[in-house]
Amino acid sequence: MRNTILSLWFAMAAFAQVKAPMDEASLRNGQTLYQFHCAFCHGKGDDGMAANLVTPNLVHAPTDSSLVNIIRVGIPGTDMPPALGMSDEEMLQVAGYVRSLGRSAPVSVEGNAANGKAIYMGKGGCAGCHMVGGVGGKMGPDLTLIGAMRSPSNLRTSIVEPNAAMVGGWTMVHVTLKSGTKVSGIRMNEDNFHISLRDSKGKIQTLAKADATKIDRDLTKSSMPAYGKVFSGAEMTDLIAYLFSLRGAM
Ligand code: HEC
Ligand code: HEC
Incomplete structure (x- = not known):
């Protein structure tokens, strides 16, 4: 009974199209998990003893859903094992990392x-x-x-x-204080009364807005x-x- 329910669930999970996250934080987690769970057999992806993962077309995993499913249950009858002790979210993150390995594989870039x-x-x-x-x-x-x-x-x-490829979270702010001092930096934190900036030396300064005469934000212009x-x-x-x-x- 339990098995029937499980296979039904797997079938439904495979049917429902999931999308592997491709943001930086998820890819990082995915990479860490990959190193722990997969690198032993797959190496860096294209140099392990198991299947090559640095390809845009994984034979067994054309979609993210099927990729997650392989990670979950392995490939029966082969040495590809089911992942142990990974949450659904973690499996998605590993799937994203595996996709990232293959994503740009066909584009060969020129240059040194x-x-x-x-x-x-x-x-x-x-x-x-x-x-x-x-x-x-x-x-x-x-x-x-x-x-x-x-x-x-x-x-x-x-x-x-750079202005056409802004990624968010890197707003440059210029504050002019009543004393005349100007402070510029990337906005780290802000509330009604304070603003924290990290300047080019990496120093974080928290300024009281009451001490400022002017606060300019570069919202459409990248600091790059x-x-x-x-x-x-x-x-x-x-x-x-x-x-x-x-x-x-x-
Ligand atoms: C014990 C070794 C082993 C481990 C650990 C392992 N794999 Fe595999 N994997 C294999 C082998 C062997 C195959 C090839 C199976 C076959 O013959 O089709 C494979 C196949 C695959 C495929 C299918 C490739 C294709 O072209 O369709 C994917 C995707 C994959 N592995 C991902 C992973 C991920 C992600 C992990 C970690 C969560 C992992 N594997 C862990 C051995 C392993
Ligand atoms: C003055 C600091 C600064 C310098 C110098 C700088 N960058 Fe950037 N770069 C940024 C900021 C800030 C962003 C984020 C874009 C944004 O949202 O404004 C960025 C974004 C990027 C991105 C896009 C990141 C993404 O997630 O898509 C790339 C790629 C990049 N920079 C490469 C370079 C390269 C290569 C150089 C040297 C030729 C360089 N940068 C020099 C500050 C800088």
Whole structure:
């Protein structure tokens, strides 16, 4: 009886189309879970002893629902086991991470990623604002997994035209205090009486609004400079190749 109900439930779960989350927090959790539950057999995805997961077309898992179902019950008659001790939400997160591995697989990017990294660290000054693998600044989003999250063309837009690719949560605020002092930073927190900003040195300042004469917010303008004219075409291609290679340290 219990088995009947369970298989009925699995059938319904497989039928109801679920969507694996692709936001950064979920991908991160998914990656951690993947390392714990899956990497033993699948390696980084394309170098393990089990099936290659770095492909846009998983034979057994054409949809997110079927992918979650494989994670839940394994593939009967093969060495692919059911996942143990994972919640539904966690299975979805692993599914999202597996999708991210395959998502951009067919798009081969031109360019030299090593060169791109040198541009990122050097001429671009990107590390001043962004973290990769725990190194860098905090004035922009962490880019450790950016290659799994964004397509090459989306990455290009972010660099050439940051205002067209704003991600939210990075509002730059400029406060003028009664003393005449100006303070600028990324908005961390705000209520009726206070506003907290993180300045370019990483220092968090909490200011009383009563002490301010002016508070300006850049709601439609990204604090990231537009780099369209900074790089040559070849440099741009190399930089994108580098960003596209960032899929988390495994
Ligand atoms: C004990 C080793 C092992 C573990 C652990 C394991 N797998 Fe697998 N997996 C396999 C094998 C072997 C296959 C190939 C099965 C077959 O012959 O079709 C496979 C197949 C798959 C497939 C189907 C690939 C396709 O092309 O359709 C997916 C998706 C998959 N695994 C995901 C995962 C995920 C996600 C995890 C972790 C939650 C995981 N596996 C854990 C061994 C493993
Ligand atoms: C002054 C700080 C600053 C610098 C320097 C900077 N960025 Fe950014 N970057 C940001 C901010 C802030 C955002 C978030 C966009 C927004 O919503 O305003 C961002 C967004 C991005 C995104 C999109 C992230 C996403 O989730 O889609 C990419 C990719 C990116 N930056 C790459 C770069 C590269 C490559 C460089 C160097 C050439 C660079 N950035 C230099 C601040 C900066």
